[in-house]
Amino acid sequence: MYSVRQASAADLAGVRAVANRFGNLGGWPQRPDYLDRELANGRLHAGLAGDTVAGFGATFARGGLLHLADLFVLPEHQSSGLGRSLLESLLPRDAPRVTFASSDPRALALYVRQGMRPVSPLLYLRGPLAALPDHGLRPAPATPAEIADLDADASGGRRDAELAWYAALPGVSAYRLGDGYAMVRESGGALLVGPAGGRTTRACADAVLAVLARHRAAGTAKLCMLGPNPLLPLLLEARFTIADLDQFLSSGGDSMALDRYLPHPDLG
Known part of the structure; x- marks a missing residue:
């Protein structure tokens, strides 16, 4: 059973474990890092498989523009719908939104279905x-x-x-x-x-x-x-x-x- 919720401090160790699986913290040798900031600004969501963090997503706001900074799901839980649920919880469709998509075709398709379009290589x-x-x-x-x-x-x-x-x-x-x-x-x-x-x-x-x-x-x-x-x-x-x-996408x-x-x- 999968679920999504706004992350709490208790979820952060699980979020970090997912981030480390994808090598996302290599540029942050010490705390606080960008995950701490995502948690503090209330824009970090945890994707759960039962009680275990299996993925996470987060945004940063620039005025009315939402930048999807993270959307990661562990490989063993991909294609489960968890990534889509995280995305829908983070990005209202009526808000201007951008993201940097990896070369994974599934991620690119997910963002396009959410209303964003490829604009330029990053x-x-x-x-x-x-x-x-x-x-x-x-x-x-x-x-x-x-x-x-x-x-x-x-x-x-x-x-x-x-x-x-x-x-x-x-x-x-x-x-x-x-x-x-x-x-x-x-x-x-x-x-x-x-x-x-x-x-x-x-x-x-x-x-x-x-x-x-x-x-x-x-x-x-x-x-x-x-x-x-x-x-x-x-x-x-x-x-x-x-x-x-990466690929820059925008709504x-x-x-x-x-x-x-x-x-x-x-x-x-």
Whole structure:
């Protein structure tokens, strides 16, 4: 017998066990992590097989836009309807919604049936910082409040509390350069970039490149970006490689700016 409920603190160990089966916590070496945040914001749902957590799903809100951050069901419980039940409990059909879908055709079909459509590939890049040009741009350290408007414009909605939560984590810094911004986290021997963006494609690119130059000593950077972003060919020319690939889906309307926004892989 399967059921879905809003997760409680008692469910979190089971949720983590599912997340670990899929390798989702590799980028979060210490607590609190994004699962703690999903639980705290009341948007984490547990899928149960009897009394055992067999799957989970979660969203982050950006204004009226819902980003489906997680939807995972253990392989032995897939094709049971549990994923569909989780999705229906998390995403009302009348709300604008987006997600990053894996290459699993079953997941893609599930999201399409829920009203979302494939829009663009989402590329996960990793590469050396040494080969990137330094254009002499110097970003200024910024508070979450100082980048909140820029983030809302590029990402599809305001999320002041999420930006403040992320900025307070160890190793996280926020920067602004004109009409562009970027948040970065030094962790696991690499610099994770995102969220980042700008009011124009040039402002986004300048901010991201300036932050990468500032943190050149980190050695390696990881970013995720949508296919239309003009930074993509520049980074590939600088010996970055595409480490993984997802599909960005949207229920329609103006949401993320495809050419001037770099999402965080877990926070959207």
